[in-house]
Amino acid sequence: MPPRPCRIVIAGFGNVGRSLVKLILEREGIIRDRYGIDIVIVGIADSSGFVIDPEGFGRETLTRLLEAPRGGLARTCIGMVRHDVVDVIDETVPDFLLDLTPANYDTGEPGLTYIVNAIRRGVNVVTANKAPLVLKYDYLMSLSRSRNVKFGYRATVFGGVPVIDVLRHLSAHRILKVEGIVNATTNYILSRVFYDGLSLSQAIDEARRIGVMEANPALDLEGIDAAAKIAIIANTLGISMTLKDVERIGITSLSEEEIDRLRKEGKVVKLIAELDVEKRRASVRPVPLDSSDDLAQVKYLLNAVRIVSDLNNIVIKGVGGGPAETAVNVLSELIELACQQ
């Protein structure tokens, strides 16, 4: 049987978007042979606009687009330039829109508009962008159900580890609590402080210098990114909440005196995101742990989540984010959803 085309529009051509296009170019043969799917990229956007080709961009053209500087897609003279996502969808008729745009927790934009317009036109969505979900989870899910559209968001929590999928496969468990270290940057900073003896400000400066910090440091340091992830976990478990429902204390609340005292007591502080399922409450805050605690052993850029059910304690651990890890999760979910079509 000839491979089935899966036409995609990629909104966001930054770290994750570019990793994804490289991955598709690298693995298109395997995807075709193993799953019978031919991924056809019909549109790509960055902040300069969308470039589209309803016939699909070829290998050579995609390689040229990858050479374009950040923010330079619309000036490449490749494909046709469009600025309205509705025109893009109408002209390219994609099967999927992938939202890989930056997370704006005030408005959800630009991702929210892209996602809503895609769903309204019957286009399936896969997103790595947390913001639209933590502002409008219920609305987006009911809209996609009403239009019979698939909505994948695995890469929003632990870009590289399929926590959301594990949670979805525990339907018969009574989940009591989900807790964990869900932000790699603050875990790196706290690891440098509690294992390597740096001061908090030295460790924050280092995280900034080596490029593991978000462009807006508050997203990491004030626990906003972690709060968004625990809110998405809550919604996945049927507990409706938005970002502002998560109680939040960031790591900047720790004083050097407190850090000294906790070090002397043999404690390790971790930024813990917690969902109490029974009380339907979520929080993010720095928590001193005994060094023997499972979560205290999760160091530097690793993330981990502990799912406590009436029958089991399931711990999932791995590198949470990173463009390549996130792109591979986005692509896996795209393939899985495309196979269900």
Ligand SMILES: NC(=O)c1ccc[n+]([C@@H]2O[C@H](COP(=O)([O-])OP(=O)(O)OC[C@H]3O[C@@H](n4cnc5c(N)ncnc54)[C@H](OP(=O)(O)O)[C@@H]3O)[C@@H](O)[C@H]2O)c1
């Ligand atoms: N990086 C990770 O490890 C990771 C892990 C999990 C989830 N995520 C999420 O994945 C998303 C992408 O992350 P990233 O690291 O790739 O971010 P990024 O490097 O900042 O890339 C964002 C892309 O979106 C583009 N963009 C900005 N405004 C746009 C608009 N109005 N229309 C279309 N495109 C627009 C940017 O354009 P320019 O190139 O012109 O700036 C850029 O190409 C974010 O929501 C992030 O939170 C990232």
